[in-house]
Amino acid sequence: MAALRDGLFLANLPSENSLLGVEQSNTEDCVVVTCKTGFIKSYKLSDQKLLQSWSISHGSRISSPAVWNEQRQQLFTVDNKQVIKIWTNDQKNFEKAHKKRVKSEVFCVVSEEGFEPVVVCEKGKVDFFSKIKGSSSEEKFEEGEITHWCRSFKCRGNQCLVLISETKDKLCRIHYFQYQADGQQWMHKVAAPRQLNGISSVASCCLSKKQDPTLLLLTQNGDILECGLGLSKNTEDLVTLATVNIQQDASIVAVGLSHVAIAGIKNDRTYGLGIFDIKFRTLLVWKPFPEPVSAKPKLFCQHSCLFLTCSRNLYTFPYECEQSTLIKFLGQQQKVADITEKDTLVGMVMWSAKTKLNKSSQARSNENIAALLSDLVNREKTQTLSDFKVLFDSLVKELRKSINKIWVASAQMSELVKRCFQETKFWPRNQISQLVENSLISTREIPALFDALIAHKEVALLHLSLNILPDIPESSLVSCLQCYLGFSDEDIGAVIDGSEDIPSFPNTYDHVACNISAPKAHFINKVLDMPYSDVFLVEYLRNLKFQNTLVLLEYLLYLLKLPRDKCVGEIQSMPAFLKVIDWISLLLDTNLSQMVVSPDAKVLLIHLDKAVTEQVQLYDQFVSLSATLCHMHSLATVPTNKKVGHYWIEVLHVL
Template identity: 25%
Template sequence: MCRERWRLPNMAALCESFTLCGLGPGSGVGLDGGLLALEPGPDRDHVLLTDRGRTATLFKVSDQKPLGCWSAKHGQIITCPVVCNSETHEYIAVHDDKVLRIWKNTDVNLDKAFKATLSADVYRIHSLPKGGPVVLFKGGGVRTLDVLLEAPQQEIENIISDEVIKWSEAFMEREQPVLIFATEKNGDSFVYVQKLKMNNLHKYKLEQQELSKALSFTAYIKNQIITLLCLSSNDCVYKFLIPLQQNMEEEEQILPRSLLLNLSVSGSVLKGTSFVVLDKDHIAVLGSLATAGEESKECLTIWNTKFQTLQTSKELPLGTSGQIWCYEKKFFFTHGKVLTVVIYKCETSSLAAAVGKLKDSQAPDVSSFVDWNNLGDEELVISFQSQQSVALKPESGMTDASTTVFENELRQVMSKGQMPDFQATIGCVVTAIINRCKANPKYYPRNFLLQIVENQDLSYSLCPDLMVVALEKKDLHLLQICLQRFPDIPEEITYACLKAFLSISDAYLQRIDLNLESVICYLDIELNNKEVKTEIVENGFSTELEQDIWETKITKKLHVTGDSESCPVGPQKAALLNAILHSSYSETFLLPHLKNLPAQQAVLFLRYLYYLYVKCSEKITTTLPGTCPPTVNQIMDWLCLLLDAHFSVMVMLPEAKELLSKLHKFVRAQVRFYSELNKIEGSLQELQRLNHQKDPHTYSVEVLELI
């Protein structure tokens, strides 16, 4: 029986599609057809296509054309997908299971490329950024390419015996190559994790549903934890968590599974064949959508795993091979006798998208919510793998030594992330620590709290007193991280942070360690370069332009001096205020608090918002440079909020009058600028309409004068 699902506005969509290339015989529809693989090329716009035969082709996706094609000679078969070495831009392939080939883009004849015959059959080669290629053999042995080339005939160990490898993937974690592969034997699935530099191998058995079979795997890594996703034959997607840090060697561990997604909605069931992860809240599944009494239809679907909803789907009437790949916000899959590319987009999955203002799309949000009925109020007992336990009560009198032991053991628990309600558990630990901070003012493990907030997907609701205590301690770095990461901060706390940031002097802030990534790219030039420089304004106008600016010729270049508008705050305070601009809020609840902001602080904040608005308007893109800077919409929303809350005060303050006048002139100039652009757009559209009405065989030259 299908579950009823709460429908939210679509946070994912399938956009335009196009054909990349035609497919040869044997590469079309059906599970026996398809391609050997599709891999990233040497450039973000390139992909490497390997067919089930002798040929590998490099395509430029945006131009839909091949850049190079290489074929093995007759009688040879490429048995391992071609990959590109991201460091050397060389291509690597294996034909006939054991023959390794390496060539460059300028090489034409594959038969004349570098050749090495290996001692064992190769399953797959994975190319890692900054880590070089990694070779996985069919017997489970793993070698880096440079080690393998030193002695191609070296003996390769047989690890998996009579198991068969079904899937593999490789990652770089803390500059260390990590390879994971899944095997099958007698209906059971196993997973191996190999850390190459440490020569450390762990084997796991996957907990499975009876009468179900693993169809497809994918995985990603974060905070020393591998998240393995499995598409099962019972129309479900399951999640397994694998910690990279292991304290004891065990022969074989059983990995518990948790249901991530049930592929059914509104009486229809999706029989998935393959899937890919788009982000932490979205997956794409290729398969057949079956409805009772109707013929099943192959389709591409995007699902929201947080809200358990089908976001969008696209029917594929010509059939597919059941394979799908995803690179650079594009899907690649066979459709009939061609390889199709579909562009997609995904938005952050958060209730803030429907209520209040949404956080910036680059900021992380909480990955899941928990069963609050399972949480303890007074104490939290964490059971460790060594069968020890740590109980942390607010009133407990822990010594420095015991505190250090507790923090070290808790770090080990956080690296595993396998316990039920893991986020809630960490939230309870943070709450217990904060309660102890309240009871003992001398106790405040700042670095430990900062590490937890940076590495765990927490929320304000899971540790509600954390930001309150951080405000009392003036822990600005922790407040900055919380504002960037917590999606559910109450407007009262956001206002308290804003007031605290504006009241602290720049001299004090210079001694504080803060993250300046959001400001350094547009503040460093002005802070370090005192010379007056001339810059062409591409979009927007100087606030000192006169009313008659539009009487000048359109071709006149507008200039503004670099010191016409300087940042009113230092980089540290700017970074803190940017964190405020990124926070989620509802205008109804925030506005009453903003009215209590002291007048001088309101003017300072308005000056900074005005400065950001001018900076955004200097370029055509209206986007500030740097990592996760404020967007023009966020700046405008806060400008309007601040003026709504303090307009009567602003018009009375002498220092605010000039600022308001400059803001008024600047906005008016931009309105006129966009108005002229709209006129030009209308004229061009009219031209296009007139051209369509004329005889296309008649040649003429016309001059259009815009007045």
């Protein structure tokens, strides 16, 4: 009747309470994740890939989740409750988004397929985006009444809204809006349910997935209440559908006609995420939280996936729901009973199995890996490096098999990797080296890996990670640069201790001086040559110390002046010429004001200007030469006779 797959990591959040919403994007498999500060990002769900990111400038505070409107092919959000921002998926700079200021404070912008966006104001004023500025609609709230929750839906071809507010007397009110296309006006109905003792008694609420949606409210004591929505329906009395055992702050979303997902539902003595059948009043499937939850867990549902916040991370849980029947219910009832007696570590998802396997041998292999991971994570069983090494070597031997690679993204493996980075009794350098060499570190653990290696001054392992691991985030690249530039030329040679094969790198080349040593240049070149997104890199380059920025710019000037035809073969690790230009541009953009006022940067800027001017003059000459050669090539081309049939006309000369 219901299946809930294991959680997959989707994104890091700026803070525990920063997430505003997860909304549909312009394609089936994509969602838009909005945070109050930091960013708005678009993700592809099938592979958890980041598609687009828009940075929010310092001082701005997003107050409404970004929503996609199919009719206008644009994204809409609200900045500081005053300014509506509109932009497209192709527009990279969020600050250049089109702005529309509204006199009233805006609570949110909502969007439904087939309709233009609807703007909902704090005081109950509701109208379409194109009409909100000159709208004649009145504010529906009493003085001191505050909006707490709002959702939109389509019912029988009509655009509808439901708002939950709290009056100054602490009464909870439900507002229902429906747009009448014939009269081109919004109809409004309000009710104050008698069962609710103020908004504080409501833990969470959502809309059901019925043909005529109803409002579902989860109270703090675990009651699931239903309220009919419509101009002719009674919303004064609420119907109690079921009672569940929840933590004080829980969240609810509808996932089926008679199914709801609840974050914070209790099973035995543990709270987690579960799917509850309202019709038969039973918990169908349950999973523990992937991480400890200290704040109220936020829960969203899009494209048959649940999105759950745990600490500062966002996880996605694919799910399936079937219509509830008595036969299915009787067969499902025992499945959740003893779930907490099993290992609470989150298991693995096998997305596909193209290779035919011996099921019993694969099952034994999985059990062996799970046991090894459990022992390695348990500090009491592996208190010394020697004990840890024996089990770790056995685990790596198993994980080298291609069929077991799926364990790399598991929560158990994540716990082991974190222990390797955070262990205080010993430093498992060789074990971390094996993780890197065999690509047994998932993408989400890469920032923690680089932080740990930098803290232990493992320059050789940093370089190894840059060579082997894919998709290294821009924050880690900048941290690497900070680390390399922070070492003195003598220290970096001592740290390497012969473990790196450093190519010959002249300190001077044709009277061009290099300001850093060959070993340091070798490591920095690798970072400069890594793939990156300039949008993210600019954000993290602000964390680079200004003195290090000057040293790096001076070294980039040295690379810019080097004769490329002579030194490329001699200096194999040298980054591409275009990469050098890109890095110079990014560093100057990031430190524009400091570069202008700092006396230390004055001479460097003069040399940079001179070097760039020389390059521009050279390429200008190439452009002129290219035009001349193109003209000569066209004149030297032997004309070919084009015969069409037996007769043709040619223009020999035009006076």
